[in-house]
Amino acid sequence: METSVRSRIGGRRMVLGLYTSIVALAALFGAMIGLVLPVKKGVPDTAGLGPFAFEINPLNFAVYGAVMVGLSLGALLLLMAAVSARYPDA
Amino acid sequence: MAMEGQIALTVLMGVLLLGVAVWLTRLEDWRSYTPLAGGGVIGDETGHAHHEKPSGIIRWFTTVDHKDIGILYGTYAVIAFAWGGLAAFLMRTELVTADITILPGTQVYNALLTSHGITMLFLFGTPILAAFANYFVPLFIDANDMAFPRINAIAFWLLPPGALLVWAGFFLAPFADAVTGGSAMSWTMYPPLSAEQTNPANDLMLLGLHLTGVSATMGAINFIATIFTERGENVGWSNLDIFSWTVLTQSGLILFAFPLLGSAIIMLLFDRNFGTTFFAAEGGGTILWQHLFWFFGHPEVYILVLPPMGIISYVLPRFAGRKLFGFKFVVYSTLAIGVLSFGVWAHHMFTTGIDPRLRASFMAVSLAIAIPSAVKTFNWITTMWNGKIRLTTPMLFCIGFVSNFIIGGVTGVFLAAIPVDLVLHDTYYVVGHFHYIVMGAIAFAGFAGLYYWYPMYAGRWYQKTLAKWHFWLSMIGTNLTFFAMILLGYAGFTRRYATYSGLTVGPVEVITLLHQTATAGAVLLLVGQIIWVWNMVNSYYDGPRVETGDPWNLQEDGMRGREWLWFERRLETTIATDGGDEEEALTDGGEVETDDD
Structure with missing residues (x-):
C-alpha cells in the first residue's frame, strides 16, 4: 500500500537532483548528436554559437549540451529560487 | 418467387425486431433508475432519486451516472490504447530492418500508421480525459451529476460505433474485395491522396471520425453547462479547482475546433464520393484542407494537453505537501493557452509556400504560446522546491511528466522557428x-x-x-x-x-x-x-x-480534496447500511428510497 510511503525528500534536494541529472542527460544527448551528425551528407565540419566555433564531434557536443542546458536551466532555477524566496506563500 | 422470398424475409425480420423490443421492455423498468435529464419528476418520484442500479451488464448499457460513464470512457480508452499501442509496436518491429520483412507490405504499414495516429488522438486521448472529467468534475464542484446526464450517456455511446468505423478496413478486408485494407491516408488526411484513394475504408474512417467529433462536442457542451450551472453552494469561481478550470477551457476549445473538423470531413467525403472540388487543385486547392485541418488540429493538441496539465497541477502539490505555487497564474496561463492555440495553426505549413509575412506572424504566436506553458512548468517546479516530497507512484509520474514535457516543449520551440522548421x-x-x-x-x-x-x-x-x-x-x-x-x-x-x-x-x-x-x-x-x-x-x-477516506494521508498537510471527503461519506454510508456498492446514489447527495411497492 502506498500509504506506507511516509518518508519525505526535501523539495530543494529533489529539484537540484533533477537539475543535475538533466544536465548530465544533456551531455549524453549532445554526445549522441555529435556521433550522428557527421554521418549526414553535406554537413559542415564545424558548428558554433556566436564567436564560439568548434568541430562536430561527440566530446565537443557533450560539453556544448551540458553548458547550454546547465546555463539556461540554471538561470531559470535561480529565478525560481528568488521568486519563491520573495513570495513563499503564493 | 424471389419477391415472395424477400417479403417472407422482411416479415421475419419485423417479427424478430418486435420480439427484441418486447424483450427489452420486459427486461427492466428503465425509468425506475434513470434520473430525468432536467431533474423533473415522473408521478410522485423525484428525478434524482435512484432506486437501485440494475445488476450485471445491463447496468453499464443503461447507466446515466457520471461515475459509471467515467468508468465506461476509461475502459473504452484503455482498449483503444491497446489497439493503437500494438499498431505502433508492429511498425517499430518492422523498422528493425531496412526492408519489409514482417508486415505483408508497405500499405499495411501505412494503414497501421494511420490507425495508430487516429486511435491515439481521437479514441484514446480525448476519451481518457473525458473519463477523468466525468468521474471527478461533478465531485470537485459538489454537483449531483452532470447537467445533462442522458446527453452524457449518448456522447459516450457514439464512441464504440465510431471506433468500429475507424478500424473497419482491417475487419472488412478479408470479406470484401473492394476494401483493400485499413485506411492508409495518415491521420492528417491530406488531399489529393485522401481524395483519390479508392479504398472504401477511407469513407468509413471519415464517418467514424465524424461520430467521435460529435461525441466530443456533446461532452464539451455538457461540461461547460455543468461547471457553470451545477456548482455547489460553497464552490465559486475563486475556489474552483485547477482540474475543472482546465476541463472548462478544453471544452471551450472543443466547441470551436471539433465542429470545424466535422465540416471539413464532410467536404472531403463529398470530394471523394460526389464529385465536388473543395480540395481539388482546380477547386479550392489542397492547401485549403491544410488550413481547415490545422485550424482544428493545433487546438486539438491543447485539447489533449490542458486537462493532463490540470491533473498534474492537482496531484503534484498533494505529494509535495504544499498548495500549488501561484494558483492564479496557472489558471491565467490555461486561459492564455486556450486563446493563443487558435492562432498558431499555420506553423504546420511553413514549407507549403504560404506568404512569408503570414509565416512570420505564425512563428511569433507559436513562440509566444511557449510562455504560458513555461509559466506552468515554473510553478510546478517552485511547488516542489518549497515542498517535502513523497515519492509515491502518482508523484513519480508527475515528475516524469514535468521532465518529458520540458524536452517535448523545448524541441517544439525550435520547430516554431521558420529556418529550423524548413530543415x-x-x-x-x-x-x-x-x-x-x-x-x-x-x-x-x-x-x-x-x-x-x-x-x-x-x-x-x-x-x-x-x-x-x-x-x-x-x-x-x-x-x-x-x-x-x-x-x-x-x-x-x-x-x-x-x-x-x-x-x-x-x-x-x-x-x-x-x-x-x-x-x-x-x-x-x-x-x-x-x-x-x-x-x-x-x-x-x-x-x-x-478502509479510510484519506488513503494518501493528505489531511496532515491540509491537502485533502473534496473528492476524498465524498469518498469518506461513501465509505461511511456503505458501512452504515451494510449495503454493497450499489448504494452510491446516496453519496451523490440524492436520496435512497427503499421503495417496496
Whole structure:
C-alpha cells in the first residue's frame, strides 16, 4: 500500500537532483548528436554559437549540451529560487 | 418467387425486431433508475432519486451516472490504447530492418500508421480525459451529476460505433474485395491522396471520425453547462479547482475546433464520393484542407494537453505537501493557452509556400504560446522546491511528466522557428518532439491520475512494486524511443517510411541502429504497459480494500480534496447500511428510497 510511503525528500534536494541529472542527460544527448551528425551528407565540419566555433564531434557536443542546458536551466532555477524566496506563500 | 422470398424475409425480420423490443421492455423498468435529464419528476418520484442500479451488464448499457460513464470512457480508452499501442509496436518491429520483412507490405504499414495516429488522438486521448472529467468534475464542484446526464450517456455511446468505423478496413478486408485494407491516408488526411484513394475504408474512417467529433462536442457542451450551472453552494469561481478550470477551457476549445473538423470531413467525403472540388487543385486547392485541418488540429493538441496539465497541477502539490505555487497564474496561463492555440495553426505549413509575412506572424504566436506553458512548468517546479516530497507512484509520474514535457516543449520551440522548421519538417525530429508530449507527458499524466484515484474508483489498492516497475519502464522506454527519433531527424531521416534500404541522406547502418534503439525502447514500453494492465485488473479483484477516506494521508498537510471527503461519506454510508456498492446514489447527495411497492 502506498500509504506506507511516509518518508519525505526535501523539495530543494529533489529539484537540484533533477537539475543535475538533466544536465548530465544533456551531455549524453549532445554526445549522441555529435556521433550522428557527421554521418549526414553535406554537413559542415564545424558548428558554433556566436564567436564560439568548434568541430562536430561527440566530446565537443557533450560539453556544448551540458553548458547550454546547465546555463539556461540554471538561470531559470535561480529565478525560481528568488521568486519563491520573495513570495513563499503564493 | 424471389419477391415472395424477400417479403417472407422482411416479415421475419419485423417479427424478430418486435420480439427484441418486447424483450427489452420486459427486461427492466428503465425509468425506475434513470434520473430525468432536467431533474423533473415522473408521478410522485423525484428525478434524482435512484432506486437501485440494475445488476450485471445491463447496468453499464443503461447507466446515466457520471461515475459509471467515467468508468465506461476509461475502459473504452484503455482498449483503444491497446489497439493503437500494438499498431505502433508492429511498425517499430518492422523498422528493425531496412526492408519489409514482417508486415505483408508497405500499405499495411501505412494503414497501421494511420490507425495508430487516429486511435491515439481521437479514441484514446480525448476519451481518457473525458473519463477523468466525468468521474471527478461533478465531485470537485459538489454537483449531483452532470447537467445533462442522458446527453452524457449518448456522447459516450457514439464512441464504440465510431471506433468500429475507424478500424473497419482491417475487419472488412478479408470479406470484401473492394476494401483493400485499413485506411492508409495518415491521420492528417491530406488531399489529393485522401481524395483519390479508392479504398472504401477511407469513407468509413471519415464517418467514424465524424461520430467521435460529435461525441466530443456533446461532452464539451455538457461540461461547460455543468461547471457553470451545477456548482455547489460553497464552490465559486475563486475556489474552483485547477482540474475543472482546465476541463472548462478544453471544452471551450472543443466547441470551436471539433465542429470545424466535422465540416471539413464532410467536404472531403463529398470530394471523394460526389464529385465536388473543395480540395481539388482546380477547386479550392489542397492547401485549403491544410488550413481547415490545422485550424482544428493545433487546438486539438491543447485539447489533449490542458486537462493532463490540470491533473498534474492537482496531484503534484498533494505529494509535495504544499498548495500549488501561484494558483492564479496557472489558471491565467490555461486561459492564455486556450486563446493563443487558435492562432498558431499555420506553423504546420511553413514549407507549403504560404506568404512569408503570414509565416512570420505564425512563428511569433507559436513562440509566444511557449510562455504560458513555461509559466506552468515554473510553478510546478517552485511547488516542489518549497515542498517535502513523497515519492509515491502518482508523484513519480508527475515528475516524469514535468521532465518529458520540458524536452517535448523545448524541441517544439525550435520547430516554431521558420529556418529550423524548413530543415527539420517531415523528419523524425517532429515525430520525436510530439511523442515526448503525447506519450511522455499526456499519457504520464493519465497514469498519475489513474494511480492517484485508484483507491477511490476501485475501492482497493494497486500493487506498489508493479506500479514502480511500470513507471521506470515507461520513463526509460519513452526516452529511449523518442530521443532516438530526434536523432533520426537530425540525421535527415524522413517520417512515414516503411523501408529505408535505398536512402541517400546517410549510411543505412546508422539509421538502422537508431531505429533498433527506438524499437528497444518500444519493447520496454510494451512490457511496462502489460504490467500496468495486469496491476490494474488484478488489484481490482484482489487488492487490499481501502478502509479510510484519506488513503494518501493528505489531511496532515491540509491537502485533502473534496473528492476524498465524498469518498469518506461513501465509505461511511456503505458501512452504515451494510449495503454493497450499489448504494452510491446516496453519496451523490440524492436520496435512497427503499421503495417496496
